[in-house]
Amino acid sequence: MARTSTTKRQILDAALELAATRGITGTTMDEVAERAGVAKGSLYYNFSSKDLLFEALLKERVGALAESLRRAKGERRGQEAIEALVAELLDVIAANSALAKLMAAEIFRTDRAWQETLFALRHEALAVFAEAIAEASGPAGAGDADAAAAAAGLRASAVFGAVLMAGLEWLVFEPERDRAEVAAAILATLRPA
Numbered sequence: 001m002a003r004t005s006t007t008k009r010q011i012l013d014a015a016l017e018l019a020a021t022r023g024i025t026g027t028t029m030d031e032v033a034e035r036a037g038v039a040k041g042s043l044y045y046n047f048s049s050k051d052l053l054f055e056a057l058l059k060e061r062v063g064a065l066a067e068s069l070r071r072a073k074g075e076r077r078g079q080e081a082i083e084a085l086v087a088e089l090l091d092v093i094a095a096n097s098a099l100a101k102l103m104a105a106e107i108f109r110t111d112r113a114w115q116e117t118l119f120a121l122r123h124e125a126l127a128v129f130a131e132a133i134a135e136a137s138g139p140a141g142a143g144d145a146d147a148a149a150a151a152a153g154l155r156a157s158a159v160f161g162a163v164l165m166a167g168l169e170w171l172v173f174e175p176e177r178d179r180a181e182v183a184a185a186i187l188a189t190l191r192p193a
Contacts, residue, residue, distance in 0.1 A: 007036075007038055007042055007046060008046050010036040010037060010038060011032060011033075011036045011038060011043055011046055011047065011053065012053075012056065012057050012060065013036070014032050014033075014035035014036035014037075015027065015032045015036075015053055015054065015057050016057055016061070016098050016099065016102065017035060017098055018031055018032060018035055019054070019057075019098075019102050020097070020098035020099075020101040020102050021101075023105055024050075024054055024102075024105075024106065024112075027050075028050075029043060029044070029050055029053070032053065051112075054112075055117050058102075058106070058117060058118050058121065059117055059121065061096070061099050062099075062103070062118065062121035062122065062124075062125065063121055063124070065089075065092055065099070065121075065125055066121060066124035066125040066128065068088055068092060069085055069088055069089065069125055069128040069129070070128055071088075072084045072085055072087070072088035073085055073128050073131070073132060076132070077132070077135045077136075078132065078135045078136040079136050081131075081132035081135065081136075082129070082132045082133065082136055082159070082187070082190070083183070083187060085128060085129055085132060085159075086159070086163055086183050086186050086187060087179070087180075087183050089160070089163045089164070089167065090163060090166075090167050090170075090179050090182055090183055090186075091179065093163075093164065093167035093168065093170075093171065094167070094170075094171060094179065097168070097171050100164060100167060100168055100171075101168065103164065104164055104165065104168060106118065125160065126153065126156045126157055126160055127156070129155075129156035129159055129160055130149075130152040130153045130155070130156035131152075133152045133155045133156055133159070134148060134149065134152040137151075137152065159186075159190065162186055162189065163186055166182060166185070166186050167182070170182045
């Protein structure tokens, strides 16, 4: 791995660690450089501003999340796909709680320079859930296709948000619980009463 790639990796990892505990606003470039173990000049060579640093971080990590969700869904359809997506998202949260905390804190912030990037990446991740939800709901009538797609998109947001928050709740307050138990609890809320 080239020196620049190693340096960027150290910087991105340090920025994520700090932002997960202090928030992006509470994280300074000086602190990122110190945590990464790099000179400030090297930090600014790789990322000329804090906005560009966090945009790159979110692009990398949320993009990887969307890709892992697509892989988890694979050829699965309907309820089987939803179950696989819930399990995968919980696994991602468990493996990277810092990213989950950052996403929970930043997802609704609209005053950030990287908001457009985060919106596009969020849309990619939610589209995988929306597709599975639409398949599980069955075919819509010809006139209802747009309404069904909008409903699936909103349900995808609800499911994604529920998994994100339940996953954080699990890791912070009930880490002794098995992931399968957490997934089952989430999935039970999605079934009709």
